[in-house]
Amino acid sequence: MRLLTRHVWFRAALFCVFAASLALAGAVVGPVLSYDFGTKIGAKSVDNILNVLAASMLTVTTFSLTAMVQAYSGATSSITPRAVQLLIDDTTAQNALSTFLGSFLFAVVGIIALSTDLYGETGRVILYIGTILVILYIVVTLLRWIEHVANFGRVSDTINRVETAALKAVADLTVPLRFHASTTTFPADARPIRCDAIGRVTHIDLSDLAEVAEEIGTVVNVAVSPGALIDPARTIAWLSSDADDRQIRKIADAFTIADNRAFDQDPRFGLVVLAEIAARALSPAVNDPGTAIAVLDAGTRVLAALLRHHPDETNANPARVTIPPLAFRDLIEDLYRPIARDGASMLEVGIRLQKSLLTLTGLEPFARSACEAASADALERAEAALTSDADRNALLRLRHQLWEAPHMPA
Incomplete structure (x- = not known):
C-alpha cells in the first residue's frame, strides 16, 4: 500500500x-x-x-x-x-x-x-x-x-532528500550496529531457503516471518540484509528444523525483490547515493568541492544517527526472527572511499573529510579504528594527488593535530 x-x-x-x-x-x-x-x-x-x-x-x-x-x-x-x-x-x-x-x-x-x-x-x-x-x-x-x-531537483535539495530518507531508514532499523559484519554460518542440519528471483532485497516482512516461526516452533534466521543482491543459489534464510512447502514458500515471499535498491529499509543505500553525488561533483567536468563538503556533512549526520541508534521495543526484531547486523566498517567505506579517491587533489575536501571522521570517533569507542583507517587511506591518496607541498604539509599537520592530539578542537 x-x-x-x-x-x-x-x-x-x-x-x-x-x-x-x-x-x-x-x-x-x-x-x-x-x-x-x-x-x-x-x-x-x-x-x-x-x-x-x-x-x-x-x-x-x-x-x-x-x-x-x-x-x-x-x-x-x-x-x-x-x-x-x-x-x-x-x-x-x-x-x-x-x-x-x-x-x-x-x-x-x-x-x-x-x-x-x-x-x-x-x-x-x-x-x-x-x-x-x-x-x-x-x-x-x-x-x-x-x-x-x-x-x-537542485543539488542541495537532492542531498537533503537523500539524507532524510537515510535517517528515516536508520530510525526504522531493527538491528544494532556492529564493527564487523557477522559471518553467516549454517549448521549441518540447517534447512536453507532460497529465492528464484535475481535482484535486490528491498523489504523484509518481519511479521510474516514471525508468524511462520511461531507456527513451526523455531527461529527464522535471515541471512541477507535489505540491499543485498540475491540469486537462486544464495541462501536468504535458514531454519534449524524442517518445514513444509507452504511454510517455506511463505518465508521466501516475505522478501521483496526488485531490480533496484530502495531507501526504506536500507540506510547503507543512502550513504552510497550521497557518495555518488559527491563523486559527480568532484569530476573534472564539474569541479565542485562545495557539494562534496555538503555531502560529507550530510553523511556524517547519517552515520552519527546510526552510531546512536539502539533498537527499542517499538522497532526491534520479533523474538523468533534474527537479522544480521550492519557493519560500521562497510558504511565508512561506502561514504568516504569514493570521496577520498575523487577529491584527493583538493585540500578543502581532504580537510573536511578528516574532521568528519574525527567527529564520529567520539560517539562510540568501536568507531575509532575504522575512522582512523579511513583517515589514513584518505591521507595516502591525498599525498599522491596534491601537487603543492604547502597543501600536502597543511593536510599532514591537520591529521597530526586531529588524530595524535584529539583533544584539540576539530
Whole structure:
C-alpha cells in the first residue's frame, strides 16, 4: 500500500475522482435548494468561470509536468540517477500536478453537465460553490508550488532528500550496529531457503516471518540484509528444523525483490547515493568541492544517527526472527572511499573529510579504528594527488593535530 500511494498516477486519480464527484454533486443536492437562493448568489455565471478554469488549468498542468520532467532529467544527468526516485515520490509536486489535473477535469465535467441541463436552476448553486472552493484550493496549491519549484531537483535539495530518507531508514532499523559484519554460518542440519528471483532485497516482512516461526516452533534466521543482491543459489534464510512447502514458500515471499535498491529499509543505500553525488561533483567536468563538503556533512549526520541508534521495543526484531547486523566498517567505506579517491587533489575536501571522521570517533569507542583507517587511506591518496607541498604539509599537520592530539578542537 505504501509503494502504491507513491505513484504519481495514484494521487492524480484520487483527485480526479473527487473533482468529478464534486462537479456532479449539484445534480443530487440541487433540488433541495430554492430558486431564489441560486439567483441571489449569481450561480448563472458559473458557465464562464468553468470555461476559464478549464483553459487555464490545462496550461498550468502542462507547465507543471514539464518542470517535473526537467527536474528528473537534470538530476539524472548532473547529480545521480539513484536519487531521482526521491524526486518522483515528492508529495508537494504530486499534489500540485494532481490538483491542477483534477481542477481541469472538474471544469470539463461541469461544462458537460451544464450543456445537458443536468443541474437545473438550483443545481447550479452547488456547482458554483464547488467552483469557488476549487479556485481557493488552486491558489493555495499554486503558491506552494511556486515556492517549491524554485529548489525542486537542485543539488542541495537532492542531498537533503537523500539524507532524510537515510535517517528515516536508520530510525526504522531493527538491528544494532556492529564493527564487523557477522559471518553467516549454517549448521549441518540447517534447512536453507532460497529465492528464484535475481535482484535486490528491498523489504523484509518481519511479521510474516514471525508468524511462520511461531507456527513451526523455531527461529527464522535471515541471512541477507535489505540491499543485498540475491540469486537462486544464495541462501536468504535458514531454519534449524524442517518445514513444509507452504511454510517455506511463505518465508521466501516475505522478501521483496526488485531490480533496484530502495531507501526504506536500507540506510547503507543512502550513504552510497550521497557518495555518488559527491563523486559527480568532484569530476573534472564539474569541479565542485562545495557539494562534496555538503555531502560529507550530510553523511556524517547519517552515520552519527546510526552510531546512536539502539533498537527499542517499538522497532526491534520479533523474538523468533534474527537479522544480521550492519557493519560500521562497510558504511565508512561506502561514504568516504569514493570521496577520498575523487577529491584527493583538493585540500578543502581532504580537510573536511578528516574532521568528519574525527567527529564520529567520539560517539562510540568501536568507531575509532575504522575512522582512523579511513583517515589514513584518505591521507595516502591525498599525498599522491596534491601537487603543492604547502597543501600536502597543511593536510599532514591537520591529521597530526586531529588524530595524535584529539583533544584539540576539530
